Amino acid sequence: MKPVLVWDIPTRLFHWLMAASFLGAWLSSESDQWLSAHAFCGYLLLGLIGFRLIWGFAGGYYARFSSFLHSPLSGLAYVRQMVAGKAKRYIGHNPAGSQAIFLLLILGLAVTVTGIFTLSGEEQQASFGIRLSVSLGRMFKEGHEAVAGLMLLVVVGHIAGVAVESYLHKENLARSMITGLKAASVDEPISRPYRLVSLILALAVVAFGIWWFFYALHQPIEKALGLQEGAISKPNVAFVGEKLADNARWREECGSCHIAFHPNLLPERSWRKLMAGQEHHFGADLGLDAPTNQALLTFLVTNAAERSNREAAFKINRSLKPEATPLRITETPYWIKKHREIPEADWRLPSVKSRANCGACHQDAEAGTFEDGAMQMPR
Amino acid sequence: MKKTGIISAIALSAIFTFSAPLMAAENTILESYRAAARQENPAFKDFSSTRGQAFHTAKSGDLSCASCHTENIKAHGKHATTGKDILPLAPSANPDRFADAAKVEKWFKRNCNDVLKRACTAQEKGDFIAYTLSVK
Known part of the structure; x- marks a missing residue:
């Protein structure tokens, strides 16, 4: 047994960025004045899931869906074994953990898509050119909130599972998701770091963030320079409504x-x-x-x-x-x-x-x- | 050097002395109120910006013109109830003021009713306009 690379860098980046955007979306969900940040977290989450779906086929060995295609039943069985304290140790995702991953990906897609429809209905923000009626938007909002709640439950379950697993097998699984390393025997498959893909992923996220919040970074500078109101940066995704009838x-x-x-x-x-x-x-x-x-x-x-x-x-x-x-x-x-x-x-x-x-x-x-x-x- | 100074001082004061009545006379709305004031009161002589200023700040109940338009009529005012921004009243700060007769009448009607609970006389209106024109 020696430390080997299990989680490639893109997978780790994805994991923590997804966790951060989920947390950010929760924190910004209560007050309307954080809507721009909330929507940013949502779009980021959607983009990250899109990447993960590709990476599930193109990524390192342990990142590929084929390496953790466990059935929900075997996941349940694994939870029972965990409770009994005799669950088998997996190098990659265990059967219960993989259920959490699939669920979070599906719920993540559902929560972002319902979020987008909420925006296009209730707020009349035509996301991707779609504009729904207010009442339809409200239905999507209810769904959005329900899915978000469900997702939070799965997150809590996932964290609890990680804690129990770490205790049972005397290893820090959360640290492995940072370093990518886990102790394994030499004949287990090894992953690769995929540095270039990681760089592209990181740059894409940073670029998206700068593009989204460009106005916030620039406004203080432009105001200090004494620019006219009209010349000061506006959000690229402006949360301003459609032009209403005027007279x-x-x-x-x-x-x-x-x-x-x-x-x-x-x-x-x-x-x-x-x-x-x-x-x-x-x-x-x-x-x-x-x-x-x-x-x-x-x-x-x-x-x-x-x-x-x-x-x-x-x-x-x-x-x-x-x-x-x-x-x-x-x-x-x-x-x-x-x-x-x-x-x-x-x-x-x-x-x-x-x-x-x-x-x-x-x-x-x-x-x-x-x-x-x-x-x-x-x- | 000293000579040119004196000459320009004379020239400047000349401009001021002649331009003030000239500009006042340019305001046709004020002229029409002058005609109305003569009808109102045969003893009418002329409008007075001093009287207009006193009218501007005089309280009737809780309100005066200055409650919304502020004592400094070159500054922005603020609606006493709603807090809505009001553009400066003095034509020197806001050329659109006292340029449209119908608009002037509309606002005198509304605001006199609001503050004085009655219509204003032509004398009061003229004094008031003379005051706003006198503020440079």
Whole structure:
């Protein structure tokens, strides 16, 4: 028995990068403002799995699927032997461990694909040119969350298995996944390092990361150089929504005292009531002449919540009782629920001041898109 | 050296003395308010930027014009309720101000109602415009 190379470098790189992207995706999943990082982890995971599927046929001996094609039943049997403390030692993946690998690859594919469809449905981000309805996107989101939970279970099982195995056979399996070495007799097959493939894989991941986060690296420098707002780097994968219906008169008339709230944020009946009561517009008399009022109403009604495919429009409209005709967006049940966790002190910040000041946190409030990824809590 | 200094000082002050009324006269909206003010009050003489400034800062209830437009009308203002950014009021800082008669009337109607709970007189409007034009 002497240390031999079992895990080639690409396999090790893949393993830890996959672990990191999975962890990163979990950590960035809670808050909408980390959506860009979350999506980055997802795409990275998808790319890594794609590589691993190829490497399962082209890689070193122990990386190839053919070297650990154990059936689920033999995996279960192996777990039982482990519990009994008499499981056989494998140089490559044991039958239980290989189940974890196949499961994680399948679940990883499922979680990234459902994630992409969630983006293209619920967030209306046309990934790969696909755009789904909000309700379909929501179904994918439920699936995405369920698969992610399942994947976490398998990860926990995998780590527990590694710990038990390491204890049973008195070897540190986690360290082997770093060094690639395991003690084996000389007649066992040996792997190769595959340095060039590793280099290409590492460079590809770094390049993808730089491309994705290029704006974040560059913005501080460009701001320090005093570049104009328009010249400052923007994300290559911008989490900005589609261009919504716009109207110069609406912007002019409705955007002077407050931001021009996009018509998709209230249903048609609210806009009709609001414009009919323009003399008493939250304490002010708008004094709009009839043609202006009519033109504004037409734009508002044409683009009202029930005619929009935006997530916020869908959810605001769905949250309203049929008999309710709110005049303030902040009175809609969805708005209230969505903002319930914001402390009162935050509303009173000088940069916020009012619940009507959507732009204090939603950077795309003027555009009316209210992308999850464009949300930034004020400091 | 000293001579040229004196000459340029004279020239500069001449420009200022002549240009101020000239520029005020260029504002046709102000002229139309002048006509309206004469109708309103036969004793009307002229608009006063000093009165306009006093009007700008005078509180009626909780509000004055300055509540939103700030005391420095060359600076950006901020809506008292919504916090919305308001562009500077002084034409010297924002040439679009007092350039469109319908727009000016619309805002006088709205804002006078908001602050004073009544319409403004032509005298008040003219004084106010004279004040904004006087801020260089």
